[in-house]
Amino acid sequence: MPHISLPEGLPGITAGFAFRPETAKPMRELAHILLHEPNSLTPGERELIATFVSSQNDCYFCQTSHGAAAASHLGGGEIVQQVTTDFQHAAVTPKLKALLSIAGKVQQDGKRVSADDIAQAKACGATDIEIHDTVLIAAAFSMYNRYVDGLDTWQPRDHSMYAEMGKQLAGNGYRQPSR
Amino acid sequence: MPHIALPEGLHGIRSAFAFRPETAKPLNEIVEVLLRGPHTLTPGERELIATYVSCLNDCHYCHSVHGAIAAAHLGGDEDLVRRVKADFRHADISDKLKALLVIAGKVQRSGKSVTAADVEHARGLGASDIEIHDTILISAAFCMYNRYVDGLGTTQPRDEAMYRERGRMVAGEGYVAVSKTYLPAETAAR
Numbered sequence: 001m002p003h004i005s006l007p008e009g010l011p012g013i014t015a016g017f018a019f020r021p022e023t024a025k026p027m028r029e030l031a032h033i034l035l036h037e038p039n040s041l042t043p044g045e046r047e048l049i050a051t052f053v054s055s056q057n058d059c060y061f062c063q064t065s066h067g068a069a070a071a072s073h074l075g076g077g078e079i080v081q082q083v084t085t086d087f088q089h090a091a092v093t094p095k096l097k098a099l100l101s102i103a104g105k106v107q108q109d110g111k112r113v114s115a116d117d118i119a120q121a122k123a124c125g126a127t128d129i130e131i132h133d134t135v136l137i138a139a140a141f142s143m144y145n146r147y148v149d150g151l152d153t154w155q156p157r158d159h160s161m162y163a164e165m166g167k168q169l170a171g172n173g174y175r176q177p178s179r
Numbered sequence: 180m181p182h183i184a185l186p187e188g189l190h191g192i193r194s195a196f197a198f199r200p201e202t203a204k205p206l207n208e209i210v211e212v213l214l215r216g217p218h219t220l221t222p223g224e225r226e227l228i229a230t231y232v233s234c235l236n237d238c239h240y241c242h243s244v245h246g247a248i249a250a251a252h253l254g255g256d257e258d259l260v261r262r263v264k265a266d267f268r269h270a271d272i273s274d275k276l277k278a279l280l281v282i283a284g285k286v287q288r289s290g291k292s293v294t295a296a297d298v299e300h301a302r303g304l305g306a307s308d309i310e311i312h313d314t315i316l317i318s319a320a321f322c323m324y325n326r327y328v329d330g331l332g333t334t335q336p337r338d339e340a341m342y343r344e345r346g347r348m349v350a351g352e353g354y355v356a357v358s359k360t361y362l363p364a365e366t367a368a369r
Contacts, residue, residue, distance in 0.1 A: 003298040003315075004308040020312055022216060026208035033201050057289070102330075109236070110329025118182045128183035132199055135330040143323035149290025150282075150315040 012061030044073035068166020191240030247346025
């Protein structure tokens with residue numbers, strides 16, 4: 001049961017958002033810009049970064065919903081599975097691997113990101129804005145994951161629900177409630 | 180040196196905000212609501228939560244500037260801020276705020292560390308649902324801001340006078356208003 005009286009029947013972060021619409025608005029906006037708006041990284045790549053960080057933080061709701069959004073963008077869940085299991089051997093570009101490596105460092109502590117990590121990403125073609133957005137996506141999911149788990153929100157084990165949510169998020173983004 | 184080409188002459192999160200004004204806007208709005216919006220916790224209490232979490236994450240820029248903002252809200256009591264950073268259990272703050280700081284510290288490690296007993300304890304000392312919610316979200320949000328500031332390798336001067344001056348300015352005018360002094364004009368106006 002959630003730690004506070006959250007609206008019933010709403011899963012994960014949607015319950016926190018409904019409880020406190022004032023903070024929901026900029027939090028949705030931030031996710032929309034980082035994951036959905038035009039960027040030289042595809043929405044699928046950015047959702048993979050969000051999914052990877054959420055899986056490192058062991059947040060079931062976030063890794064499953066963003067994994068579903070990534071799968072929807074990428075036309076299947078195989079790469080999502082590979083990235084959360086062992087991204088170094090996933091079927092993604094060397095550039096995305098280098099960015100995932102940076103995201104994994106940020107998930108632990110921002111200070112772990114080294115000049116070598118950055119040089120590696122740049123050598124694979126990563127731009128400053130791609131590195132910036134990777135750092136901020138990893139940092140932002142360090143927030144969303146803690147918010148969802150810290151409130152002890154309801155996180156149903158229902159794959160069809162997440163698949164539907166993933167489709168909605170991939171299609172419409174994050175400004176509006178996904179259901 | 181920062182990991183990417185951030186605008187020179189700005190430090191900490193401001194350099195990142197100026198690099199990417201699109202994300203700066205919601206990031207400033209989140210702290211404006213959480214730390215300054217109408218609330219039963221005072222702005223000073225909420226800034227102490229932000230300062231404590233930033234200290235746990237060892238983010239020099241964030242714990243210095245939010246410590247200075249907290250002090251400005253608390254009548255200039257820098258000693259109280261120092262005691263909260265060092266050992267909040269023996270600081271001169273309410274038992275309710277101590278219980279909320281325990282929850283914030285758990286969230287800093289992992290949201291899953293928060294127990295029903297932690298929440299019951301805070302509630303027994305008068306904490307409301309919204310106060311517990313906002314404590315969790317302040318802690319979660321500073322786990323983001325701290326990682327953002329450190330992850331980009333931003334410059335973080337060791338200059339107490341600079342943080343003290345910024346602390347007074349932000350405490351007086353707010354995050355969104357002050358952001359207009361260093362963000363490109365068209366973004367700040369949106």
